[in-house]
Amino acid sequence: MDDGVKRIIQDPLIPEMFHRVEKLEQFLHLARTRTYAKGTIILAQGMEFDEIIYVQQGCLAVSMGADDGHQKFLFHIGEGSIGLSTFLGEYHEIQIHAVKNSTVSFFKVEQILTIFREDEKVIFDILQNLLTKVYYFMGQARDLNFYRPSSRVFRLLYNLCINEGEQVGDHYEINFSLTQKTIGEITGTHYVTVCKLFQMLDRQGIVKKGKDKMVVYDLERLKSLINEIIEY
DNA sequence: GCATTAAGGATAT
DNA sequence: ATATCCTTAATGC
Structure with missing residues (x-):
């Protein structure tokens, strides 16, 4: 070959x-x-x-x-x-x-x-x-089968950061953004749920999502959230 | 914990 | 100007 x-x-x-x-x-x-x-x-x-x-x-x-x-x-x-x-x-x-x-x-x-x-x-x-x-x-x-909706969303974000993220100082930048709607479609979770999860990430300063950029400020926290139960 | 619905506000084209 | 997207609250499983 x-x-x-x-x-x-x-x-x-x-x-x-x-x-x-x-x-x-x-x-x-x-x-x-x-x-x-x-x-x-x-x-x-x-x-x-x-x-x-x-x-x-x-x-x-x-x-x-x-x-x-x-x-x-x-x-x-x-x-x-x-x-x-x-x-x-x-x-x-x-x-x-x-x-x-x-x-x-x-x-x-x-x-x-x-x-x-x-x-x-x-x-x-x-x-x-x-x-x-x-x-x-x-x-x-x-x-x-193995993950709850919130875990699937966080896992997607985490993987995007690992694979496409660019380290800038103490945070990571992903130089494109998906709409909450498409994140919902990809992960099989309702878009309202995706919205709530992003609000949580934003309020705790873990991930901020912009129009055509997402920045991850706390990758380790994002990783640990995958296995946590989320309060809405 | 999350889906669903509805309704109003915010942006994109 | 109108479609698309996001937010928020209420309700149900």
Whole structure:
């Protein structure tokens, strides 16, 4: 095996940075390409689907419907990433909609096979993309079983700080911010609960969340909060 | 401990 | 100007 196919699976902290398959960029002429306005539903529940989605620009969200009409957010498909490499019949409950204005390409099976023949490394890229998703959702399954909602939120913040945080003096800065709403979606906790938790963190000076920056003032305290019972 | 609902205020586009 | 996000309180499991 040459180095081109030797890779490491790293766990994505948030479900939108799965392995990119940018090699598909060279094969866009084989695909059907469309643009979607923000909010458009690309794949509705129960719609047959046998293509691979590649997002050139923008961002899509994949969610799964529940009996009561609720949609459980699953993951984002960002630029350079792919979606639904599995082929759905008409009895699935997946929905995909555009989060931003997006241009996305659709590859049919035969086209994908052609690409595989021309550049077999694309196979590994697609496998890698799928495996990071599988690994991510294995982690989700564990978290939902073993941690309470408050723990899941704190764990996410802690991991973000460890992995993306930049130490500045005595504190850490995370140079992007998630909305409380998306933190709720990712961790499976209600957004009102997320709000209360951030209030607590703010009041105790542990974490302050800004518009496009989060700073962690007390990483050890944040870590210990993961295993504490929170009073609301 | 947390979800849910509702309702009003705050920001983003 | 309108949609989206955040806050707060009340209630229920």
